[in-house]
Amino acid sequence: MLTVEKLHSAYGRIEVLHGIDLQVKSGEIVTVVGANGAGKTTLLKCLSGTQPVTSGQIDFRGEVITAVPAFKRLERGLAQSPEGRQIFTNLSVEENLRLGAFLFSDDRVDADMQDAFTMFPILKEKRNLMAGGLSGGQQQMLAIARALMGRPHCLLLDEPSMGLAPLLVAQIFEVVESLKARDVTVLLVEQNAFGALKIADRGYVMETGQVTMSGPASELIADPRIREAYLGI
Amino acid sequence: MDALMQFLLSGMTVGAVYALVALGFTIIYNASDVVNFAQGEFVMLGGMTTVFAHAAGLPLPLAAVIAIALTALVGVALNKLAIEPARGAPVVSLIIITIGASIFIRGAAQLVFDKQLHRFPSFSGDEPIRLLGAAILPQSLWVVGGAFAVFFGLWAFFTKTLTGKAVLATANNRLAAQLVGINTGWVMTLSFSLSAAIGALAGVLVTPITLVAYDVGVGLALKGFAAAMLGGMGNPKGALVGGILLGLLEAMTAGYLSSQYKDAVAFIVILAVLFAMPQGLFGAKHTERV
Amino acid sequence: MTLLQIEGLGISFGGLRAVNDVGFSAKPGEVVSVIGPNGAGKTTLFNMISGVYLPNTGRVLLDGQDVTRFESHRLARKGLTRTFQNLQIFQDMTVLENVIVGFHLAERGHLLADILSLPSTKRRAREVRTKAMDLLKRVRLDKAADQVAGNLSYGSLKRLEIVRALAMEPRVLLLDEPAAGCNAVETEEIDSFIAELAASGIAILLVEHDMKMVMRISNHIVVLDHGEKIAEGSPEEVSKNPEVISAYLGAEAGQDTPSVEREVANADG
Amino acid sequence: EIRLGASVSATGPAAFLGDPEAKTIEMLVEQVNEAGGINGEKIELFLYDDGGDPNKARTFATRLVEDDEVVAIIGGSTTGTTMSIISVAEDEEIPFISLAGAIQIIDPVRDYVFKTPHTDRMACAKIFTDMAARELTKIGMISGTDGFGASMQAQCHDIAAEHGIEVIADETYGPQDADMTPQLTKISKTEGVQAILNPGFGQGPAIVTRNKAQLGINLPLYQSHGVASDGFIKLAGAEASEGVRLPGTALLIADILPDGDPQKDVVTSYKSAFEGKYEQKVSTFGGYANDAFLLMTSAMAKAGSDAEAIRNALEDTSGLVGTTGTYSFSANDHLGLDLSAFRMLEIRDGGWALAE
Amino acid sequence: MKSNLKWIQLAIVFVLIIALPAFFPSGYYYRVGALIFVNALSVVGLVILIGYAGQISLGHAGFAGIGAYACALGPDYVGLHPAFSVILGAVVSAGMAALIGKPILRLKGYYLAVATLGFGILVSMVLTNERALTGGPDGTAVAKLGLRSWLKDAGIKLSSGEFWYLVCGAVLLIGVWIALNLFHSATGRAMRALHGSEVAARTVGIDVAQVKLQAFVISAVYASVAGSLLALQNKFITPDVAGFMHSIEMVTMAVLGGVNSVLGATLGAAILTLLPQVLTIFAEYEQLVMGLVMILVMIFLPKGLLPSIAARLRGRGE
Numbered sequence A: 001m002l003t004v005e006k007l008h009s010a011y012g013r014i015e016v017l018h019g020i021d022l023q024v025k026s027g028e029i030v031t032v033v034g035a036n037g038a039g040k041t042t043l044l045k046c047l048s049g050t051q052p053v054t055s056g057q058i059d060f061r062g063e064v065i066t067a068v069p070a071f072k073r074l075e076r077g078l079a080q081s082p083e084g085r086q087i088f089t090n091l092s093v094e095e096n097l098r099l100g101a102f103l104f105s106d107d108r109v110d111a112d113m114q115d116a117f118t119m120f121p122i123l124k125e126k127r128n129l130m131a132g133g134l135s136g137g138q139q140q141m142l143a144i145a146r147a148l149m150g151r152p153h154c155l156l157l158d159e160p161s162m163g164l165a166p167l168l169v170a171q172i173f174e175v176v177e178s179l180k181a182r183d184v185t186v187l188l189v190e191q192n193a194f195g196a197l198k199i200a201d202r203g204y205v206m207e208t209g210q211v212t213m214s215g216p217a218s219e220l221i222a223d224p225r226i227r228e229a230y231l232g233i
Numbered sequence B: 001m002d003a004l005m006q007f008l009l010s011g012m013t014v015g016a017v018y019a020l021v022a023l024g025f026t027i028i029y030n031a032s033d034v035v036n037f038a039q040g041e042f043v044m045l046g047g048m049t050t051v052f053a054h055a056a057g058l059p060l061p062l063a064a065v066i067a068i069a070l071t072a073l074v075g076v077a078l079n080k081l082a083i084e085p086a087r088g089a090p091v092v093s094l095i096i097i098t099i100g101a102s103i104f105i106r107g108a109a110q111l112v113f114d115k116q117l118h119r120f121p122s123f124s125g126d127e128p129i130r131l132l133g134a135a136i137l138p139q140s141l142w143v144v145g146g147a148f149a150v151f152f153g154l155w156a157f158f159t160k161t162l163t164g165k166a167v168l169a170t171a172n173n174r175l176a177a178q179l180v181g182i183n184t185g186w187v188m189t190l191s192f193s194l195s196a197a198i199g200a201l202a203g204v205l206v207t208p209i210t211l212v213a214y215d216v217g218v219g220l221a222l223k224g225f226a227a228a229m230l231g232g233m234g235n236p237k238g239a240l241v242g243g244i245l246l247g248l249l250e251a252m253t254a255g256y257l258s259s260q261y262k263d264a265v266a267f268i269v270i271l272a273v274l275f276a277m278p279q280g281l282f283g284a285k286h287t288e289r290v
Numbered sequence C: 001m002t003l004l005q006i007e008g009l010g011i012s013f014g015g016l017r018a019v020n021d022v023g024f025s026a027k028p029g030e031v032v033s034v035i036g037p038n039g040a041g042k043t044t045l046f047n048m049i050s051g052v053y054l055p056n057t058g059r060v061l062l063d064g065q066d067v068t069r070f071e072s073h074r075l076a077r078k079g080l081t082r083t084f085q086n087l088q089i090f091q092d093m094t095v096l097e098n099v100i101v102g103f104h105l106a107e108r109g110h111l112l113a114d115i116l117s118l119p120s121t122k123r124r125a126r127e128v129r130t131k132a133m134d135l136l137k138r139v140r141l142d143k144a145a146d147q148v149a150g151n152l153s154y155g156s157l158k159r160l161e162i163v164r165a166l167a168m169e170p171r172v173l174l175l176d177e178p179a180a181g182c183n184a185v186e187t188e189e190i191d192s193f194i195a196e197l198a199a200s201g202i203a204i205l206l207v208e209h210d211m212k213m214v215m216r217i218s219n220h221i222v223v224l225d226h227g228e229k230i231a232e233g234s235p236e237e238v239s240k241n242p243e244v245i246s247a248y249l250g251a252e253a254g255q256d257t258p259s260v261e262r263e264v265a266n267a268d269g
Numbered sequence D: 001e002i003r004l005g006a007s008v009s010a011t012g013p014a015a016f017l018g019d020p021e022a023k024t025i026e027m028l029v030e031q032v033n034e035a036g037g038i039n040g041e042k043i044e045l046f047l048y049d050d051g052g053d054p055n056k057a058r059t060f061a062t063r064l065v066e067d068d069e070v071v072a073i074i075g076g077s078t079t080g081t082t083m084s085i086i087s088v089a090e091d092e093e094i095p096f097i098s099l100a101g102a103i104q105i106i107d108p109v110r111d112y113v114f115k116t117p118h119t120d121r122m123a124c125a126k127i128f129t130d131m132a133a134r135e136l137t138k139i140g141m142i143s144g145t146d147g148f149g150a151s152m153q154a155q156c157h158d159i160a161a162e163h164g165i166e167v168i169a170d171e172t173y174g175p176q177d178a179d180m181t182p183q184l185t186k187i188s189k190t191e192g193v194q195a196i197l198n199p200g201f202g203q204g205p206a207i208v209t210r211n212k213a214q215l216g217i218n219l220p221l222y223q224s225h226g227v228a229s230d231g232f233i234k235l236a237g238a239e240a241s242e243g244v245r246l247p248g249t250a251l252l253i254a255d256i257l258p259d260g261d262p263q264k265d266v267v268t269s270y271k272s273a274f275e276g277k278y279e280q281k282v283s284t285f286g287g288y289a290n291d292a293f294l295l296m297t298s299a300m301a302k303a304g305s306d307a308e309a310i311r312n313a314l315e316d317t318s319g320l321v322g323t324t325g326t327y328s329f330s331a332n333d334h335l336g337l338d339l340s341a342f343r344m345l346e347i348r349d350g351g352w353a354l355a356e
Numbered sequence E: 001m002k003s004n005l006k007w008i009q010l011a012i013v014f015v016l017i018i019a020l021p022a023f024f025p026s027g028y029y030y031r032v033g034a035l036i037f038v039n040a041l042s043v044v045g046l047v048i049l050i051g052y053a054g055q056i057s058l059g060h061a062g063f064a065g066i067g068a069y070a071c072a073l074g075p076d077y078v079g080l081h082p083a084f085s086v087i088l089g090a091v092v093s094a095g096m097a098a099l100i101g102k103p104i105l106r107l108k109g110y111y112l113a114v115a116t117l118g119f120g121i122l123v124s125m126v127l128t129n130e131r132a133l134t135g136g137p138d139g140t141a142v143a144k145l146g147l148r149s150w151l152k153d154a155g156i157k158l159s160s161g162e163f164w165y166l167v168c169g170a171v172l173l174i175g176v177w178i179a180l181n182l183f184h185s186a187t188g189r190a191m192r193a194l195h196g197s198e199v200a201a202r203t204v205g206i207d208v209a210q211v212k213l214q215a216f217v218i219s220a221v222y223a224s225v226a227g228s229l230l231a232l233q234n235k236f237i238t239p240d241v242a243g244f245m246h247s248i249e250m251v252t253m254a255v256l257g258g259v260n261s262v263l264g265a266t267l268g269a270a271i272l273t274l275l276p277q278v279l280t281i282f283a284e285y286e287q288l289v290m291g292l293v294m295i296l297v298m299i300f301l302p303k304g305l306l307p308s309i310a311a312r313l314r315g316r317g318e
């Protein structure tokens, strides 16, 4: 589904991704873990097209999309719930969701919105509120829900559990798992490495712009180095 | 009494002119947070092009349509050639670009056209309509009507259409807009062409009343900007109400207080309103949580 | 010896009662945590205490003085400061400058002295710079000192915000989700950092969803739901409170969800 | 070769004064040089556009004197730019002929400063004389707040009493205003008003004229020489401007000037040259520049290219016929025109006619 | 290390002021130089307000007007020596800024812009309409400073151009020095901090309203002194100095050069002052070229000339 080869990316002249190789197969949940500043967010931004790639290649569903502009990547089925949530603060919750389905104008949009409301009932309650007035966690829910409105084949999640209450963290992971059933592939960046590795099929570990480890999630979770460095066990 | 009526009508006329300019600001502002200082030049282009096309023998309506279309093209060119290449520049820099563009367009207009004042005939003659002892020109009704029509159009655009929401989303968070699949470049092009067309339409409507020359844009933009801020930037309702209010204020001050200080009084009222309502009358309060 | 006393605080937005009649107190050296589901009103409560919002009802007492209507900067002068859930970094300034600004109260002199760059101004600037570097070292950001702050990753910014708040040597420190965006190991660092601060006599108010952290370092926990205080007490008391569990912790709701496993695992480890 | 400097407001708020002025000067320099120059010396013209900004005008004046080393300057489309140039001309002792209206330019007389247009004070006198003759003694004024309008407004107030005129309503409008009906309503409601006087230039007077017609106000309307061009009738509309009176120059009525008129030749030759070269009607303002150029070159013809000699020759000018009138300068008169050259014109059937 | 940078910048300005006249072919260049310094002075003031504190003003020409007319009217009405009239203007401007700054500075962004614009327009309307006092739209004469003839008596002979070149240069140097001091001081950092986040600035004890007001007042004094210098050297002043266009011009210079860089702003002032002088060779095309230059600079150097170039040299890119 998604293949990343020798991806390099830089802010100005400072390179922060030094050749990332990564693969996500259709229907998989793949997680990326790593310390602050490892480059996880930068990687996801490259994938969604909001950060320029200096060299390397991104393949998505058999096509090279390295040079495809960000707004066209959703058309191809690649959606992102970005770091920092990036919701439309001046628009209402409902408008945010509607814009998530900007590409569509069929009947399914309403149904999708109802799904989102079922998933996060608080959003329904707040549907007419300016999204900027939501609490941090509520905004996080909105960001995830908005990404889902785009009917992605592949969903990029940047720390979706951030700022969510324990109950909801659990729920988010359930949602991610349930996406599998809906045939949505997920690339998940998480600080809650334990939770992420629990539901993931495979995982990658990033350190200072490089992939240092990868493998089946169950192996990673058992790896003592990972347990010490990221799980704090 | 009939004096009051006259002041009201006069205020409405001038106010509608301001409102049309203020409405022109709305779209570009809503798409990019940029106040386009070349908006006045769009109005000028609408008027001047019509004048010269009409003088060249085209019937007035055709001349007007051509003027609006050409000005819309200028708007697109402005976006493509000056705004888009500066992608990522801070908003102040973009504003300076629009100031540069306004100087450029003025410079071009004085070469392509001339530096004289012009007007063309009113659409429905110059026979004043008497109303409760006061008189209003039919052209004023065109201007007022135009302001309301543009207002309704914009209002519907921003509240009822998904494209309108896409425009708002682009200004609010361009990155997120792209993530939901909005072609923000296209949104900008659309916004510039619509703003320019509205400006040109304003020029076509007001020229029989205000006259036009290559440099009328600056003054119009200034008043339109003040009106937009009084009403609350970005909101079509604000632009309409702000414009008309400003016009009425000026007329009332000129009629009852001092014609010398009518602009001053208008600005003092604007200041007073802003002190009480820092977002203008209808401006959206931005909720930013910390 | 109460340092901070909150009494009956409440505020509404439109029709919504975001916080209603919430009160508690904190002593020097104490960590008081405020927990609750998303939208419970925790951040709003912090906003009222720190002078960002003006409460509709209730009082905030600092050292027994009513400071309810104080603006943030006056509260800061009395020794109360905070960090933010939604990062508030001075993006265009360097990392070091961000911290130096934290020393504003210690550094500021007369405007005229600043304009003329009098020796006193220069001397203070030097002192503050050294102290700021020391603080950055404590959160391992010293290498990034001269970078523009906007270029840091999210987790680093979170830490930067904490040291900026520390720079003013507060007596009361409000931390809104300091560990968000940090992994378990990084969280532990922050964890012990906070414990250290408390030990030095600062009263700390903490909002955090990481229950391991909350349970470990809190002396007292206040639980909010829908703007109301539904429980309060020691970590043990609160974590056993059925209402808290059903509204927030969710242990009953899904014994085997990964998140809860993690809590359990972490609490053990 | 003789270096001549000019700074006019070819763009900016006074552009429609400065634009014909610039074109006139360029045209005349070309003419003179084609004809072999002055005493065989070609004129080298240094022409700048000060955009109506006095600060820029001052810089260009400095540039003309210090860098271009001109021996004389023509220009200053407005009183503000003129006053800025004056301080340089006086300091550096360079003869300067201004194209602006206000009386303060030549009163008090400055050694090196002359001007060609009638003063606003003279315009007021001419208008008031006409009013008095028609027994219109109580008038309302509506003036532009630009330099020209404000200055003339003040001058008219100053001399109204002398002519037995009483200004009983006094309104103003901004240079960019689009509607003057409130002010006109106020004037027309003033008890006893018999006529309206509108000092100003640009779009204002055209709008005043139209608004007056719109309101159906039946009082005689007087405009100033600030609108003396065909463009005004076109902008205000033939119908609305019917009957408007203003003090103008021979240039506007070139076609109907009797053959014996001393100005006939000057006026027709300038008019045909200008309208032939530029697709644009002549205006009084271009005429001012034409006269300034004639004055300057005739002085140069006598004095060569020494600044002080040119100044002296200028002051000695007598009986030089221009489009505005016949100039005779003296040590205490650096305008050298009297009211006789001002003609009271009236707009009839969309064209200019002599009022008498 | 930081203060090194300050001295380097000061030295650059100083050397330029002293060395440039060696290349002047005629006295006119002194005039242009003096104009550049005057404009740069008001623009440096805007750097403090807009660049440091992030508060926009479209009405600063109003303060220039106050400074200018203080010099025109001070000697006549109050009997003040022109030199002291400069101070009078500065004091009045500062007072006015303090007075209106309080309510106005609560506004943000464009709303602040329109409020300051309103202030500027009010000043210019008073200057235009109060003919009896100010001479009206046609302007008024300004008394001679007298310093030059005094110098002459002391044996130092300077042309008017040279004299004003040096005076304006010296004042600019002081202005730059102060602005740079401010940048590296607690107050300057407080200004830049509130630019980044007002809430956060407050939580470290910064009195946001007061610091904004300080920036506003300081920048008003800069504009006022610049206006005074302009009036004194032109010996004649019109309300244009307080006009809207002048305000816009000042902001444009600041942004073009780099609104948070003192040196950049000076460069911006130099370019926009020189450009019309250079463009006279294009006559008809002057405005066209002028607009084009502004657009191109902003496209290729979006953060302003100096900061963008510096960033390129440092290799940061955008």
Ligand SMILES: Nc1ncnc2c1ncn2[C@@H]1O[C@H](COP(=O)(O)OP(=O)(O)OP(=O)(O)O)[C@@H](O)[C@H]1O
Pocket: A011, A016, A034, A035, A036, A037, A038, A039, A040, A041, A042, A043, C150, C151, C152, C153, C154, C155, C156, C181
């Ligand atoms: N806008 C930027 N300009 C310059 N450097 C940046 C920028 N954003 C991030 N960086 C740098 O790139 C590196 C990777 O940052 P990134 O945000 O991708 O890390 P991350 O793994 O997502 O960290 P976190 O867990 O803290 O979110 C860091 O060293 C950071 O300082």
Ligand SMILES: Nc1ncnc2c1ncn2[C@@H]1O[C@H](COP(=O)(O)OP(=O)(O)OP(=O)(O)O)[C@@H](O)[C@H]1O
Pocket: A126, A129, A133, A134, A135, A136, A137, A138, A163, A165, B287, C013, C016, C018, C036, C037, C038, C039, C040, C041, C042, C043, C044, C045, C085
């Ligand atoms: N400015 C505002 N306008 C409207 N509603 C608001 C505003 N501020 C807060 N609210 C509402 O008040 C409630 C409490 O929000 P608050 O941010 O305090 O929650 P929280 O407990 O901090 O949640 P989280 O854990 O998600 O950060 C929310 O429902 C939110 O929508």
Ligand SMILES: CC(C)C[C@H](N)C(=O)O
Pocket: D017, D077, D078, D079, D099, D100, D101, D102, D117, D147, D148, D201, D225, D226, D227
């Ligand atoms: C009508 C003209 C004499 C006007 C003049 N040029 C002025 O503005 O002062």
Ligand SMILES: [Mg+2]
Pocket: A040, A041, A042, A083, C153, C154, C155
């Ligand atoms: Mg990240």
Ligand SMILES: [Mg+2]
Pocket: A135, A136, A137, C042, C043, C044, C085
């Ligand atoms: Mg919160």
